[in-house]
Amino acid sequence: MTGFPAKPSASAERSAQESLLLEMFQAAVGSALPQRCLPGRVPAPPLGRTVVVGAGKASAAMARALEGCWPASLSGVVVTRYDHAVACDAITILEAGHPVPDAASVEAGRRILEAVSGLTADDLVICLISGGGSALLSALPPGVSLEDERALSKALLKSGATIEEMNCVRKHVSLIKGGRLAAAAAPARVVTLAISDVPGDDPATIASGPTVPDPTTRAEALAVVDKYALELPAAVRAWLASPDSETPKPSGGTEPDCRMIATPQRALEAAADVARKAGYTPFVLGDAIEGEACDVGLDHAGIARQIVARGQPVRAPCVLLSGGETTVTVRGDGRGGRNVEFLLGLLTGLQDLPGLFALAADTDGIDGTEDNAGAIISPSSSARASAAGLSADEHLARNDAYSFFAALGDLVITGATLTNVNDFRAILIDAAHPVQEQSTS
Template sequence: MHSPDRLAQASGQILWQRNLLRSLFDTAVAAADPLKAVPAALPPRPSGRVVVIGAGKASARMAEAVEKVWGPCEGLVLTRDGYSRELRGIEVVCASHPVPDSRGLAGTRRLVDLLQGCGENDLVIALISGGGSSLLSWPAGDITLQEEQAMTQALLASGAPISQMNTLRKHLSRVKGGGLAAAAWPSPMLSLIISDVPGDDPAMIASGPTIPDGTSQKEAKEIADRWSIPLPPSMEAVLSGSRITWPDTAREMSRAESRIIAAPALSLEAARKQAIRQGIAVKVLGDAIEGEAREVAAAHARLALEEQAALAPGETLLLLSGGECTVTHQGTGTGGPNAEYCLALADALDGAPGISAIACDTDGVDGAAEVAGALFDETTCSRARAQGLSIRTALAANDSHSFFAALSDQVITGPTLTNVNDFRAILLHKVD
């Protein structure tokens, strides 16, 4: 516990830390703005027909960038509610995220119809970003939309890493795992991709709708078993029989090219450079960190205390990391991986002086809530106790958003129009 005098003396330093952390997050988001990333990746506009398609939280902003360079274009993109843009030629269809809905299903069918009308002299530009897994919804076989929704909800609550979630999704879909590229044959396709997955594997981003799938039905079934995902008979039939999707052959992928144009590492680098310009030393822990949010937080708390102990009085150090944490939902509260990470970090540090942190999703949505994440500082625990709040109770209920809302420590951005996964920063200051 800190005395009132200590907290009063530290208030100026704490405010500076919080403002710096928020500005670093804003810098990371700005570095992934499609209006910056897309133009540099576009070839000269061909003289023939161009069709622009896309899916993901950033797809409408990416389409806006295409039209800014090329002018009005033909096409259709699927994006999340609230992430639409006013475009001159490309149609924007909004649908539900993270659980698919009938609008996504109808929009996906229209998108495929558009692709199947393309010819070998046309060019398809595919704009792919995180969130496309739910927005592109066309279940395989006899799977119903309601069954896909239930499976998605079970996956989201399971704590499974995104790579395994998307492997299962691919095998239960007509359009994921290369399905869109195959549907566009014989038209050449250029995919511009914003990565939101650890390791930046394009086959996993939005479940790889324009990338050949290298996973097996056996792997998909093992993932469902490992994470206790209930599969109805329709899904069991798809995973046990011949894969029901668009033809996925070497011929149909031979005219498909892909480029990753924005990724977590690039956003972390932008934040690192900003901190260095302000005279702060930086250690980047990695851009592909995965795991249960509270377990990652516990490890980072131990590291933060070790690094702070090695500082000289008055020195400051910033620890940056990215990736995608998960939460195994066992409570009934409202939360997300980033807010739960902050909550567990605050619990582990218990008001240690000179340490503050931010954890946010760069798309502005942490879990299913319209909240990017949270901030905490050395006063978080004492302020919570003063309000009768228990960190342990909030953790047990997976209720991190409610906890930080009560302290006015949520980070709320609204739609950021991009998505390069989680951003985490821990600021260490050695108190004199």
């Protein structure tokens, strides 16, 4: 993995508590590295050919891990984000745009559909899927241009829609997502190895489920469009209005063979082990937390205050752990990401609570579109921000959390980790504080 240990603050060395938070983050990411979690999950070689395809931020690293443990010949093509390529021997690695698709995404879709065409029942397709695949893997419907798809992606990213809602729309504006890739590979057997970056680990949502029958409908996709008042290109709306936009649906037949090789829950458990060994009680709030990033931060602050004041739901010293994927409804023109926006919300809700440190970061190493994975806050964050003339509320209003933490020197920068099990959040409450007695009157 690139960049670990994370770069320290520009103004000072990390404290012991901050170093522990970074160690927990590293353990979470390490648990999901393809070379660690992919071997042992692969199917047996087929009688015929083995063709490998895939898409996502971790797909190239997954391809390299697969080559290292596969006992027979194979070929194929996968697409990953720019600067995420890993050299492979037999599998072609392509790079494309993320989070907005580009011409390379369209070429990748064409190459992958070509790779699975003309196969037989004796052949095997191994599909390597991880987060980011929705943008990286594109196959345009008739009449829809790349610029139309880019406009759709940008509108969805700014809308505040959940990942499930966004991918519901994406699946219906594609000829490769929502189970269409598996349909193109028939009658070959398809086995999907997936690294989950979505709440609930739903294989139909990860990278918009190219090998999984889609339970959502085009009517639901149009409902998402209406819910968020998305301004769609005319060609996209016309396609969604057509019955041809409907995706393959689950049937009563054989279930798709989809194997989760890494999940957010396992990443949180790895971090919990680190906390426990350091003398802190880990408390996992959940691996599938969604909502507006700032609001989720405020909710986490309320839990932290209850711990300090009441010793509930766990007594300090402890670490609160959570994962999932929050959203940011973009209203300003600042630089940000959902993890740093979460931290600003948390900071405003803590009200200078003593003895508290927190880290929030994306396990892929990129928070939104910036160069940081996330950031850290400490008991001195509010005072240092005031001394620097920084207002958390003003930066939140501009969606400019990146600039806030950059000015404090508290960004966490790791580089691309080559995996992705979604957001990681850890709140460390360092020492026990006097617990107020609850009234019995």
